[in-house]
Amino acid sequence: MKKMITIISIAILLSACSNTSAGNDSELLVSAASSLTEVMKKMEEEFQQVEPDIDLSFNYGSSSKLRSQIEQGAPADLFLSASVKDMDLLESQQLIESVSISPFAENRLVLASLEEFPESVDFEEVVMDAEETIAVGEPDSVPVGEYTRQALESQGLWQPLEGRLIYAKDARQVVTYVESGNAGLGIIYSSDAVISREITAMLEVPGQRDPVVYPGAVVTASENQQAAAAFLDFVTGPTGQAILEDYGFLPGDGKTP
Amino acid sequence: MLKVDVQKQLDHFNLEMEFELGQEILALVGSSGSGKTTLLNCLAGIVHPDAGEISLNGRNFYREGQKPLKIQKRKVGYLFQDYALFPHLTAEQNILYALSRVADTSPITELTKILGITGLLAKYPHQISGGEKQRVALTRAMAVQPDILLLDEPFSALDDANRDRCQDELLRIHRQWQIPIIFVTHRIADAEKLADRIIRIEKGQMTEQAVF
Amino acid sequence: MMPYDLSPLWLSLRVAVISTLCVFLVSLALARLMNRRDFFGKSLVEALILLPLVLPPTVIGFALIVLFGVNGPLGILLEQWFGFRVVFTWIGAAIASFVVSLPLMYQSVLAAFEKVDPRWENVARTMGVSEWRIFRTITFPLAWSGILAGLILAFARGIGEFGATLMIAGYIPGVTETVPLAIYFAYEAGDMEKALFWVLIISSLGIAAITWVNYWRKKNAIRIGRE
Numbered sequence: 001m002k003k004m005i006t007i008i009s010i011a012i013l014l015s016a017c018s019n020t021s022a023g024n025d026s027e028l029l030v031s032a033a034s035s036l037t038e039v040m041k042k043m044e045e046e047f048q049q050v051e052p053d054i055d056l057s058f059n060y061g062s063s064s065k066l067r068s069q070i071e072q073g074a075p076a077d078l079f080l081s082a083s084v085k086d087m088d089l090l091e092s093q094q095l096i097e098s099v100s101i102s103p104f105a106e107n108r109l110v111l112a113s114l115e116e117f118p119e120s121v122d123f124e125e126v127v128m129d130a131e132e133t134i135a136v137g138e139p140d141s142v143p144v145g146e147y148t149r150q151a152l153e154s155q156g157l158w159q160p161l162e163g164r165l166i167y168a169k170d171a172r173q174v175v176t177y178v179e180s181g182n183a184g185l186g187i188i189y190s191s192d193a194v195i196s197r198e199i200t201a202m203l204e205v206p207g208q209r210d211p212v213v214y215p216g217a218v219v220t221a222s223e224n225q226q227a228a229a230a231f232l233d234f235v236t237g238p239t240g241q242a243i244l245e246d247y248g249f250l251p252g253d254g255k256t257p
Numbered sequence: 258m259l260k261v262d263v264q265k266q267l268d269h270f271n272l273e274m275e276f277e278l279g280q281e282i283l284a285l286v287g288s289s290g291s292g293k294t295t296l297l298n299c300l301a302g303i304v305h306p307d308a309g310e311i312s313l314n315g316r317n318f319y320r321e322g323q324k325p326l327k328i329q330k331r332k333v334g335y336l337f338q339d340y341a342l343f344p345h346l347t348a349e350q351n352i353l354y355a356l357s358r359v360a361d362t363s364p365i366t367e368l369t370k371i372l373g374i375t376g377l378l379a380k381y382p383h384q385i386s387g388g389e390k391q392r393v394a395l396t397r398a399m400a401v402q403p404d405i406l407l408l409d410e411p412f413s414a415l416d417d418a419n420r421d422r423c424q425d426e427l428l429r430i431h432r433q434w435q436i437p438i439i440f441v442t443h444r445i446a447d448a449e450k451l452a453d454r455i456i457r458i459e460k461g462q463m464t465e466q467a468v469f
Numbered sequence: 470m471m472p473y474d475l476s477p478l479w480l481s482l483r484v485a486v487i488s489t490l491c492v493f494l495v496s497l498a499l500a501r502l503m504n505r506r507d508f509f510g511k512s513l514v515e516a517l518i519l520l521p522l523v524l525p526p527t528v529i530g531f532a533l534i535v536l537f538g539v540n541g542p543l544g545i546l547l548e549q550w551f552g553f554r555v556v557f558t559w560i561g562a563a564i565a566s567f568v569v570s571l572p573l574m575y576q577s578v579l580a581a582f583e584k585v586d587p588r589w590e591n592v593a594r595t596m597g598v599s600e601w602r603i604f605r606t607i608t609f610p611l612a613w614s615g616i617l618a619g620l621i622l623a624f625a626r627g628i629g630e631f632g633a634t635l636m637i638a639g640y641i642p643g644v645t646e647t648v649p650l651a652i653y654f655a656y657e658a659g660d661m662e663k664a665l666f667w668v669l670i671i672s673s674l675g676i677a678a679i680t681w682v683n684y685w686r687k688k689n690a691i692r693i694g695r696e
Contacts (some may be wrong), residue, residue, distance in 0.1 A: 065657070096470065133557045140658030166557050167640040167654070177639070181539040182556040303591050316601040328594035340586040345610050354606075355596035401596045 001079070027055045028227045029075055031066040033082035033131055033214065035144065035171035035189045038079075039247035046243060047234050048181055054227045062142040062170035070219060077222040078232060080214065082171065082189075083143035087215045100218040100229060104236045105244045105251040107189040107212040109147055109205040112178050116201045123206050127161060131180040132184025135177035144174065148187045154207035174225070175199075194248025211250065259405060259437045263299055263309035263319070265447050267292060270463035275309075280435040282427075284448035286466075293441045294338065296458070297407045300439070301335045302328035313405055313437075318368050334403030337440075338410050340394040342382040348393045349378035371426050372396060373419070387414035392423060401428060408440035412447055424451055461468035472593035473666055476643050477651040481671075484559060484647060485628035491622045492574045497616075500578040502606075522572045526632025530570055533637040535559065559645055561638035566627035573626055577619025579614035614686055621682050624674055 032040055037060050044056045059066065059076065069085040070076050071093065079096060081087045084103075090096045113117045117126055127134060137145025145167065152158040166183055168174040171192060179198045180184035216235060218228040232247065234240050241251050259278040263341060263461060272292040276283075285293045293462055298304045300311060302318065305325050311318040319325045340352050346422045353363060369375045372392045378383050386394070391414045411427075429449065431438055448455050455466040503515060519531055537544045537555040548554060555561045585608050593603045609616075632647040638645040640654060648671050655664040 022539070133639075133641070138654060139655065140660070141654070163639060163641065164642050166645075167642065169640075169657070180534070182534070182639075301591070301595050303594075328591070329597045329599065331595070332597065333595050335592060337588055338594060339588075341586070341592045343589055343593075343607060354593065355598050397592075397596075403595075437608075 027057060028077050028224055028231060029057055029059060030078045030080060030228075030231070031059045031061070031070065031076040031145070031219075032080040032099070033063045033066070033171065034060045034173075034191055034216075035058070035082055036080055037172055038195050039191070039244060039249065042243050043235065043240060044248070046239055047231060049147040050127055050232060050239075051227075056231065060170075060172070062137070064141045064143065068223075073221070076219045077220075077224045078216065078228040079141075080216045080235070082107070082212065082214055083146070084213050084215055084231065085146075086143070087217060090217070094221050096217040097220055098217075098227070100232065101215055101233065102217070102236050103213045103215045104232070104240065105214040105252045107191050107214065108250070108252040109144070109151060109187055109206055109208055109212070110193050111192045112175075112188050112193045112196075112199045112205040113184065113201040114178065114181060114185050117203055124155065124157065124205055125205060127157065127185065130184060132164075132165050133182075134164055135166050135168055135174045135183035135186035136162065137171055137174055137187075138169060141167070142170055143212070144168055144187075144189060147208070148205070149207050150209065151207040154209070174199065190246075191248035214249075214252065258314060259300075260310070260312045261296075261300070261310060264307035265292075265295065265304075265308075266305045268296060270461040272296065272306075272458075274458075274463055276452070276456065276465070278439070280431075280437055281453035282431055282440070282451050284437045284452035284455045285439060285441045285458060286443065286445065286455060287450055289443070290462045291458045293458055294409055297335065297409055297439065297441065300331075300407055301333045302326065302331050308390055315402060323437060325326050330468040332401070333370070334398035334401055334406045336391075336394050336398045336406075336408040336411050338413075340382075340390045342390055342394055342397075346383050346409070347379055347417045347469060348374065348385065348389075351382070352378075352397045354397070365396065366400065367424070368396050372423060388419055392419070395423065402434075403436065405439040406440075407438055408438065410441055410443070412442070412444070414433065422448075422459060427451065444446075473663060474643070477648045477667065478647045478670060478676025480559060480562075480646065481628050481648040484562045484566055485624050488563045488570060488627045489574075489620060489624045491563075491567055492627070493616075493620060496571060496574040496578045496619070496623075499575055500582055503579060504582045511601050518575050519572045520683045521569050526569070526630070528637065529577065530633035532562070533565060533568070533633060537564065539636065556637060557639040557645060559638065562630070562634045562645055562647055565633040565637050569630050569633060570623035570626040574619045574623040577622060578612070578616055581615025581619070582608065584615065585611045586598060617685065618682060621678050625678055628674070629671070 040058055047054070047056065057207065062082045063081040063086045067077065067081070067090055070079060070090060071092060079087070079090065087096070089103060091098055108134055111123060111126065126170050136148045137143065139145040139149040152161065166177065168177060171189060174186045174188050175192045177183040178188065179196060187205055191200065193199050208252050218232065222228055236252065245251060262275045264273050272295055274296055285296065287293055295304065299306050300318070306319060308321045310320040317323070317326060318331055333393065343354065345355065347434060352369070353362065356362065371393070374389060374392050374396065377389055382390055391411065395408070395411055399410070412423060415423060424447070427438070440451070449468065452468060455468055457464050457466055499518065503511065504508070520558060534556065535541050539554070539556060553560065555564060589607050589611070593607055616687050627650060631653065634647060635650060640646060640650050648667050652664050652667045655667065
């Protein structure tokens with residue numbers, strides 16, 4: 001019995017602690033696709049100028065991981081996804097505010113390397129001739145991997161490259177694999193290639209049907225929806241779009257896809 | 258001829274031994290912890306003295322400042338106080354352990370008969386009694402035909418009949434091989450029956466006793 | 470159960486068998502050295518061997534990447550001398566397994582050696598038997614049951630290694646996809662059935678190993694007995 005009381009009081013204590021930290025109204029928790037890591041630093045800086053009362057904190061990961069975190073009730077106010085599919089899945093479960101969904105950026109896939117590609121080679125030659133390991137996103141759980149598989153499959157290149165493709169757990173890791181030199185080639189977002197200091201060579205990946213669209217939306221369970229909407233507005237607004245462009249993203253078309 | 262002149266610092270006293278031994282049987286007596294086993298270990302090469310020298314038949318076992326002779330090269334037969342039989346080998350495998358496959362084992366067979374252990378050769382150490390282990394270990398120490406025999410309490414676990422048999426056999430082997438034998442005992446009767454000489458050790462200091 | 474590609478199982482077994490074999494030889498040599506000799510820096514060497522026990526796998530993975538990466542000192546050396554790569558290959562997985570299971574095996578072997586009464590070795594020495602033969606016929610057989618327990622531990626740890634493996638060997642399906650990686654990525658992709666399949670496989674392997682060791686030890690205890 002004594003034990004029981006101890007356990008219960010510890011549980012109460014712990015929940016009290018977590019309540020105090022979650023109760024901070026001005027803190028906005030943004031779940032953002034890992035490919036947004038760099039641009040969001042700048043975004044936060046600029047946003048502070050406009051809305052100094054809203055404190056931003058970010059949780060980066062692959063969009064599908066963030067999606068499943070939201071499904072499991074993890075705290076998040078705003079979801080910035082690198083895939084329409086994950087956003088749709090959340091929408092169908094009414095876990096995000098449908099009206100708030102707005103695409104804020106687009107991206108493309110490029111083949112990246114630390115060494116310049118020879119002039120006048122095409123994509124297929126580079127990937128088939130090289131003996132290097134090629135880093136890609138995990139195709140079943142990471143959007144950049146899913147897009148990569150779609151593109152390569154449409155060119156009939158997915159099967160022949162099997163065994164040379166190393167799967168990364170999110171878009172950032174693909175970049176890390178290439179930047180460290182441990183993977184000779186990697187298929188990454190052009191935005192990541194643009195901001196990378198080490199990556200010097202880029203080659204457009206053929207067979208991309210549609211551009212990669214980044215949708216953002218306010219999370220239904222958020223107690224801070226106003227602030228979340230404000231930040232999303234900022235991202236889709238002129239200042240946000242200009243920053244995204246600086247970081248190698250294409251502007252979103254602003255409408256629900 | 259065994260020449261011993263050693264000093265070794267032990268926990269509570271200094272072991273100082275100086276004696277020469279021909280092809281005789283020497284009994285070491287004295288209360289436990291007085292340094293008897295340490296002396297045997299020094300002779301066998303398991304521990305080394307701090308100073309002095311040990312030699313057998315002109316071969317240097319130990320001399321201060323020199324590298325001591327390896328245990329393997331000393332050709333000592335050593336019966337440990339608690340026998341130290343290899344637990345994973347049978348009595349027979351224990352006895353024949355160091356012998357090459359082509360070696361003539363007939364003297365050993367003879368020995369096992371005399372000591373009455375023929376019947377337990379196939380048994381493992383944990384299957385036989387303390388007295389039987391002692392005789393197996395004694396046979397093992399003699400099987401390698403050593404230049405000197407060191408026996409630490411060799412008869413302690415034996416009943417009277419077996420003790421007599423073992424002691425008679427030891428005397429016979431001594432006559433036959435003509436090697437120095439040193440044995441540790443706490444029974445004055447054993448010492449007086451077997452030994453040509455008796456040395457008493459107390460707190461590391463030795464005194465030679467007269468044998469009557 | 471659905472038929473899955475069994476290559477992760479074969480890869481895991483290959484990685485664990487090879488790393489355990491190396492761990493076996495290295496820890497025998499190390500334990501013998503540590504048991505016998507005193508030298509300057511001995512406790513430092515011992516601490517280094519045991520370090521992976523207390524470090525998070527990510528630290529080990531990080532260290533391995535830094536050492537064996539394409540631009541790491543050992544990585545460059547191996548590529549120039551032997552022409553093979555460690556990063557993103559199954560060899561990387563084997564090295565990760567080796568590092569994490571070495572301390573387990575080392576501790577078991579050391580304990581097993583320490584349990585072998587030095588009198589047995591000494592009595593064999595007085596009989597003129599060489600050190601190597603003493604090791605083969607006395608020390609090793611008497612330490613064997615402890616060594617075997619260490620082997621099973623090392624094997625189990627090796628086959629279960631995940632964190633450092635993911636960092637150094639990465640996830641290349643069919644090439645560096647060990648069972649723990651297969652479980653992780655199946656779960657990540659929401660394929661619970663596949664994850665469960667591998668969880669069951671690896672669990673039954675573990676149960677079989679433990680059962681066998683217990684049985685073997687009992688049998689062995691009866692045969693050797695105690696003096």
